[in-house]
Amino acid sequence: MKIAVDAMGGDHAPKVVVEGVMKARDQWPDLEFMMFGDREKVAPYLTDETRIEFIQANSVITNEDEPVKAVRQKKDSSMVMAAQAVKAGQAEALFSLGNTGALLATGIFVIGRIKGIERPALMPTLPTVNAGRVVNLLDCGANAESKASYLEQWAIMGSIYARDIRQIASPRVALLNNGTEFDKGDPLHQEVYQRLQNNPALNFIGNIEAGNLLQDQADVIVSDGFTGNAVLKATEGMASLLLNLIKSTLLSGGFSVKLGAAMIKPALGEIKGRFSTSDNGGAVLLGVNAPVIKTHGGSDEDAVISTIVQIREMLAKQTIPQVIDYLKTHDIK
């Protein structure tokens, strides 16, 4: 299993990327890497190149770059070169911490859509109220406009992912909507409800409201890309706002508040860890011909390692070939 890595993306690149890759390599003897980046910047961290093939990339796509333009123009960037290696069959998956929009564009334009998938979707794995249990939400923003057929395709892909990678025999699939009754929503969501209901490959449990997103009521939640993006950001924004507000309130309190805060710190830390960072791997661009996975730009080494483990699982379980096979015999339009 060979993974193409963009070593230059992310806030702490290339350090956390290189060190995370080396640790994952040491842990999993079946993993090999192609690493794309600037040799000079990578050198201080890349102390052991066993099973890591380094390839010089002369430019970097930054978060300030306009995604589609950057992918077209910066052909010598670490991200685009890594994608080209996957396209050429030299590597089987693409991993980056860089510009999300550019990675979506690279996945779609360089690696290419799966035949039968109209639009790929971005799918993170989110924590829930129950420790150790997670939920997949897609699409979280690869698409500003969505059609009913897209959402049905996403439901299939999310369900295959949850079954194989999360080992849930019959993943509960729900539709994000503005009410739970079957006829809720605009015509798009009403049509999607009927499609999911009628698709025998899905264990469709009905509509779910955004207030129950993380209540562990579904394993896979399908959403139009605009709403999924907004709901994800609203959820992350509220978690971050509350946790920061609690922290600053406790720090600015009097002696007894500070003492009390010190006593509950470990208990609060567990909650904060669960909801403010991602131990759940990266967001998958589902619908292209190879695993393309993005981890948050601010990720630390542990998040890099858990994302590599996730990619390894997707390769071992052949998630993408299974999607390709399903669509060979099922025409969703």
Next chain:
Amino acid sequence: MKIAVDAMGGDHAPKVVVEGVMKARDQWPDLEFMMFGDREKVAPYLTDETRIEFIQANSVITNEDEPVKAVRQKKDSSMVMAAQAVKAGQAEALFSLGNTGALLATGIFVIGRIKGIERPALMPTLPTVNAGRVVNLLDCGANAESKASYLEQWAIMGSIYARDIRQIASPRVALLNNGTEFDKGDPLHQEVYQRLQNNPALNFIGNIEAGNLLQDQADVIVSDGFTGNAVLKATEGMASLLLNLIKSTLLSGGFSVKLGAAMIKPALGEIKGRFSTSDNGGAVLLGVNAPVIKTHGGSDEDAVISTIVQIREMLAKQTIPQVIDYLKTHDIK
């Protein structure tokens, strides 16, 4: 100023409604009420009928009722009768803690839309990261489908409300979108951006992402009804999830955790109060010919009082007549 009150809506009705109305009446000598409900159930609480005209209503619209059907069929319900009193000019505003969908339908079908408003919008007042500062978000779910002209009308109404009721000279109006750049979003949001940009009555500050909803970056945030509803529920859901999780973690901790929790309880209580209940009044159905205001079904007496204060402000500042006047000379389509 006379307010028509549905005494039977809400989880703790009629008790909190009646007691809240009586307290508000004692505090504001310029307020009068028409109260609709079941005399037998209201009697134990309605101990003083000064400036409260009680009218018997023989049925109640519950949260289980299908909204539009209930409004059509339960003409003798406390909610519909209260709306009819407003329609007939006997009262100037409608207040209920009951079924939100039914209240929207009652407002639109009984009280009627303002001429020039295509679709009314539901607008709550939300807390922000800065204590004492709030933000208005509309539409939060009165409409599953939205057109660009609706959002422009909502922006105008939200801006008039923020100017008069919140006394902000030039309210900052933002558009909820999936990115901050002007060309973000689907064609609907791109068109709305241009409309808000070109409307000289608005202080339009551009797009805002859902992650910054409560960051006090705007005074009024305009959204399509589907996304606004989802973002509001996601935000409330996350706040409730985190605060409950923190509470149960602290309660189930060892001795030192429990002791620490007791010491920080007042500090945490302030944050919880700010984000888990509403001291900011109710949600306004903006776009009908009178103030129609809904407070959360679980509201306590204080929330009832603060909502009545809000209605009093809207009547004193003539918010609805101002909207009506604006639309007489400005045709937004």
